[in-house]
Amino acid sequence: MAENNKFEVENLDLFYGEFQALKSITMDIEANKVTAFIGPSGCGKSTFLRTLNRMNDLIDTVRIDGEIKLDGQDIYKKDVDVTDLRRRVGMVFQKPNPFPMSIYDNVVYGPRAQGIKDKKKLDEIAESSLRAAALWDEVKDKLNKSGLALSGGQQQRLCIARTIAMKPEIILMDEPTSALDPIATLKVEQLMEELKKEYTIVIVTHSMQQAARISDTTAFFLMGELIEMGDTNDIFSNPKKQQTEDYITGRFG
Amino acid sequence: MSRKTKDLLMKALIMFSTIFTVGVLVIIIGYIFIQGMGHLSFDFIFGSAETGGIWPMIVSTMYIVGISLAISVPVGIMAAIYLTEYAKQTKFVSLIRLATQSLAGIPSIIFGLFGLALFVRAFGLNVSILSAGFTLAIMNLPVIIRATEEALKSVPQSYREGSLGLGATKIQTIWKVVLPSALPGILTAVILAIGRIVGESAPVLLTAGVLKDLPTSVFDGGRTLTVHLYLLAQEAISPEDFQIAFATATVLIIIVLVINLIARFVSAKLDKTKA
Ligand SMILES: Nc1ncnc2c1ncn2[C@@H]1O[C@H](COP(=O)(O)OP(=O)(O)OP(=O)(O)O)[C@@H](O)[C@H]1O
Numbered sequence: 460m461a462e463n464n465k466f467e468v469e470n471l472d473l474f475y476g477e478f479q480a481l482k483s484i485t486m487d488i489e490a491n492k493v494t495a496f497i498g499p500s501g502c503g504k505s506t507f508l509r510t511l512n513r514m515n516d517l518i519d520t521v522r523i524d525g526e527i528k529l530d531g532q533d534i535y536k537k538d539v540d541v542t543d544l545r546r547r548v549g550m551v552f553q554k555p556n557p558f559p560m561s562i563y564d565n566v567v568y569g570p571r572a573q574g575i576k577d578k579k580k581l582d583e584i585a586e587s588s589l590r591a592a593a594l595w596d597e598v599k600d601k602l603n604k605s606g607l608a609l610s611g612g613q614q615q616r617l618c619i620a621r622t623i624a625m626k627p628e629i630i631l632m633d634e635p636t637s638a639l640d641p642i643a644t645l646k647v648e649q650l651m652e653e654l655k656k657e658y659t660i661v662i663v664t665h666s667m668q669q670a671a672r673i674s675d676t677t678a679f680f681l682m683g684e685l686i687e688m689g690d691t692n693d694i695f696s697n698p699k700k701q702q703t704e705d706y707i708t709g710r711f712g
Numbered sequence: 713m714s715r716k717t718k719d720l721l722m723k724a725l726i727m728f729s730t731i732f733t734v735g736v737l738v739i740i741i742g743y744i745f746i747q748g749m750g751h752l753s754f755d756f757i758f759g760s761a762e763t764g765g766i767w768p769m770i771v772s773t774m775y776i777v778g779i780s781l782a783i784s785v786p787v788g789i790m791a792a793i794y795l796t797e798y799a800k801q802t803k804f805v806s807l808i809r810l811a812t813q814s815l816a817g818i819p820s821i822i823f824g825l826f827g828l829a830l831f832v833r834a835f836g837l838n839v840s841i842l843s844a845g846f847t848l849a850i851m852n853l854p855v856i857i858r859a860t861e862e863a864l865k866s867v868p869q870s871y872r873e874g875s876l877g878l879g880a881t882k883i884q885t886i887w888k889v890v891l892p893s894a895l896p897g898i899l900t901a902v903i904l905a906i907g908r909i910v911g912e913s914a915p916v917l918l919t920a921g922v923l924k925d926l927p928t929s930v931f932d933g934g935r936t937l938t939v940h941l942y943l944l945a946q947e948a949i950s951p952e953d954f955q956i957a958f959a960t961a962t963v964l965i966i967i968v969l970v971i972n973l974i975a976r977f978v979s980a981k982l983d984k985t986k987a
């Protein structure tokens with residue numbers, strides 16, 4: 460295995476009951492890079508992303524074949540602690556989903572779940588995470604207000620802060636800006652620029668401009684298959700596969 | 713008929729229905745209050761049965777409400793959590809669900825008969841507050857389970873995913889995110905359950921009896937307000953008797969209203985989904 464690979468996926472099949480949503484996916488995801496997943500709706504981007512922190516375990520009908528290794532360890536092995544995995548592999552969802560509690564309680568939710576009770580420690584985590592998510596200045600005077608009272612863009616940054624508070628190694632983002640207006644989107648994208656210095660980021664996006672702007676590596680999916688993956692500049696300037704070219708030039712999807 | 717007249721007619725019908733419903737309610741409650749007010753007094757509410765008071769009945773009622781809630785609420789909530797959050801949605805689980813739903817629709821006298829056979833006779837608890845509390849707990853269990861299930865199902869899946877995605881365990885997720893969000897719905901179910909317990913007569917009559925004394929323990933028999941009212945109305949001959957019955961009814965209505973208001977207030981306080 461290559462030194463700087465975070466995830467190594469081999470021959471991954473995923474079934475929802477009878478329906479095969481992922482077909483023999485093989486890919487490596489490099490550490491400290493931003494990897495973008497693009498492809499038409501229903502091609503399996505979210506499904507694949509959710510295999511990386513075993514979020515698909517929540518769905519009864521899901522069956523998986525193949526292998527996903529994180530730092531060389533198979534994450535689907537029997538003795539793997541799923542909560543531990545999810546602490547290492549954080550996730551930000553498409554629709555901002557702050558909990559119905561205060562901003563502060565939202566941010567320290569993960570650390571508290573891990574058993575941290577020391578108020579000073581929690582305060583520190585809250586402040587540093589909110590700063591890292593570029594939200595501190597906007598909310599520092601209303602940490603006890605409900606997280607639901609924030610705007611959509613602020614809610615999404617709160618969710619990012621909440622994820623950062625776990626000090627994960629990887630952050631998975633499923634169309635994190637699709638529910639946001641252009642200005643809020645810009646803020647979140649700028650935030651990702653900062654975050655990629657410290658974290659490995661995997662992002663699903665419908666916007667090819669976004670993929671081109673923020674990612675180092677791009678993977679193109681179609682009908683449950685990984686068609687092409689490579690350096691973002693290469694994918695967008697001279698794709699090797701016809702389907703990729705058709706997609707990025709807007710001929711379908 | 714033109715669309716406009718149709719529209720007008722429909723509107724009139726809707727208005728009439730609303731006014732009719734509200735009107736009937738106001739008339740019933742107003743009539744009871746007016747009839748009962750004259751007899752309401754401190755001595756009537758807090759006096760013993762010998763002096764014509766209803767304090768023992770109020771106490772018996774409260775006891776029975778307390779016991780049956782203390783059992784049916786925690787057990788019902790836990791059962792609902794199992795059914796919605798843990799159980800794989802198999803045929804067996806849908807069968808359990810069907811069974812609880814059917815139980816919720818069974819006439820209360822059947823639960824009374826069951827309570828009489830099981831708690832009063834087989835368990836040897838005799839006709840007592842405890843027997844009635846157990847009986848009504850079982851009667852309310854399916855209602856609490858169903859309502860809690862509905863409340864849990866209405867909690868957005870994104871809350872669960874968010875919490876699990878942060879490395880919280882399933883128990884932590886349920887305890888810290890799912891249950892608090894479902895609480896207003898669960899509370900509404902509890903309010904309705906209280907109303908049902910307070911309003912029940914037949915199964916209570918069978919299991920708690922008609923003794924008019926102030927209960928000294930849960931092993932004593934006791935007469936609830938509703939049973940008292942039932943017997944009063946049945947035996948009423950003079951206008952004076954009716955007045956006493958209406959006064960009792962007034963107290964009953966006030967108790968139910970107060971419980972409702974408190975629960976509503978608490979539920980609004982707890983509802984954090986409203987930012
Ligand atoms: N819980 C589920 N049960 C059954 N089928 C599902 C489930 N979730 C997704 N699918 C199917 O799996 C396929 C891939 O879905 P997925 O959500 O991963 O696509 P996507 O690429 O993320 O699409 P989008 O861009 O619209 O978000 C689709 O055909 C979808 O209908």
Ligand SMILES: [Mg+2]
Pocket residue numbers: 504505506633663
């Ligand atoms: Mg998706």
